[in-house]
Amino acid sequence: MSRDISTVGVVGLGTMGAGIVEVLARAGLTVVGVDVSAEAVARGRARIAESTTRAAARGKLTEEQQRDIFERVTLGTDLTSVVSADLVLEAIPEQLAHKQALFAELDKICGPDTILATNTSSLSVTELSVATTRSSRVVGLHFFNPAPVMKLVEVIRTVVTEPDVLADVVALAERLGKSPVVAGDRAGFIANGLLFAYLNHAASMYEQKYATREDIDAAMRFGCGLPMGPLAVLDLVGIDTAYEILEQMYRQSRDRLHAPAPILKQMRTAGLLGRKSGRGFYTYEQAGSPVVV
Numbered sequence: 238m239s240r241d242i243s244t245v246g247v248v249g250l251g252t253m254g255a256g257i258v259e260v261l262a263r264a265g266l267t268v269v270g271v272d273v274s275a276e277a278v279a280r281g282r283a284r285i286a287e288s289t290t291r292a293a294a295r296g297k298l299t300e301e302q303q304r305d306i307f308e309r310v311t312l313g314t315d316l317t318s319v320v321s322a323d324l325v326l327e328a329i330p331e332q333l334a335h336k337q338a339l340f341a342e343l344d345k346i347c348g349p350d351t352i353l354a355t356n357t358s359s360l361s362v363t364e365l366s367v368a369t370t371r372s373s374r375v376v377g378l379h380f381f382n383p384a385p386v387m388k389l390v391e392v393i394r395t396v397v398t399e400p401d402v403l404a405d406v407v408a409l410a411e412r413l414g415k416s417p418v419v420a421g422d423r424a425g426f427i428a429n430g431l432l433f434a435y436l437n438h439a440a441s442m443y444e445q446k447y448a449t450r451e452d453i454d455a456a457m458r459f460g461c462g463l464p465m466g467p468l469a470v471l472d473l474v475g476i477d478t479a480y481e482i483l484e485q486m487y488r489q490s491r492d493r494l495h496a497p498a499p500i501l502k503q504m505r506t507a508g509l510l511g512r513k514s515g516r517g518f519y520t521y522e523q524a525g526s527p528v529v530v
């Protein structure tokens with residue numbers, strides 16, 4: 238049976254989770270955000286504050302609207318606070334075992350009608366769904382970075398997802414002002430399935446010193462009209478996340494286009510994670526544009 242989604246729980250307040258909390262609250266939903274530690278919650282709150290302050294400075298939000306957003310959002314470390322949510326979305330790091338354990342826990346905490354959703358970009362939604370006793374009420378709900386800006390949301394159905402659940406989640410995405418697309422459960426879904434072979438190839442090209450990072454990025458911006466070059470996109474996504482996505486896609490597809498370029502693993506190990514760590518292919522000021530060093 239179809240239901241209106243008005244309260245949403247978000248577990249994980251990293252780059253994506255915090256962005257998603259903002260999107261939900263801006264659309265008027267009540268949001269409960271949870272992360273594992275007070276520090277992680279504080280970082281999540283700071284991300285939302287920074288993003289909404291930027292929107293206010295650009296005249297996209299009034300100060301009152303910014304305040305209203307925070308009034309609709311409750312952030313904390315207690316997972317049971319999502320108990321009354323109509324839908325709970327997890328946005329924790331891409332580790333299957335962790336996500337399965339979280340889904341099993343949410344399955345116990347939440348009422349039987351609550352929809353459980355994952356923002357995974359490459360793990361199997363089906364494998365996550367079977368960690369619960371409600372696999373027909375589990376979907377993928379995959380946002381793009383930066384979540385407040387990118388219009389696409391991929392809604393992933395498994396072979397057992399109830400059509401009503403799918404329809405409710407598509408309706409939610411539309412209410413958020415997004416353009417939802419529906420896809421089956423395959424690593425990378427539609428957009429990452431196409432995008433990451435290209436990003437990986439760009440990292441290889443840079444690794445082979447075929448061209449500079451600036452020229453690789455400039456070629457795609459000025460030759461193909463893309464808003465950002467591929468190495469800047471990798472820094473935006475996060476090198477650790479990009480590596481995990483490629484690994485998962487390669488494991489499933491065995492397509493060598495998805496075999497992660499060695500430089501990505503080296504950068505991940507060395508902590509060059511892109512924007513979030515201040516250095517990736519480029520070096521960043523706090524949250525600003527690349528500083529060329």
Ligand code: 3HC
Nearest residue numbers: 288291292295297358380381382383385386464465470474
């Ligand atoms: N958070 C919130 N808002 C942001 C933001 C951020 N991190 N970065 C930019 N914005 C907002 C700005 O406030 C501005 O809003 P406004 O139009 O309402 O005033 C708008 O975005 C445009 O920003 P700018 O004018 O500063 O800069 P650009 O015009 O260069 O746009 C961009 C920035 C939207 C990031 C654009 O460069 C872009 O679309 N880049 C490509 C991003 C991309 O490819 N994302 C997909 C990554 S893959 C992925 O996410 C999948 C996942 O599974 C890993």
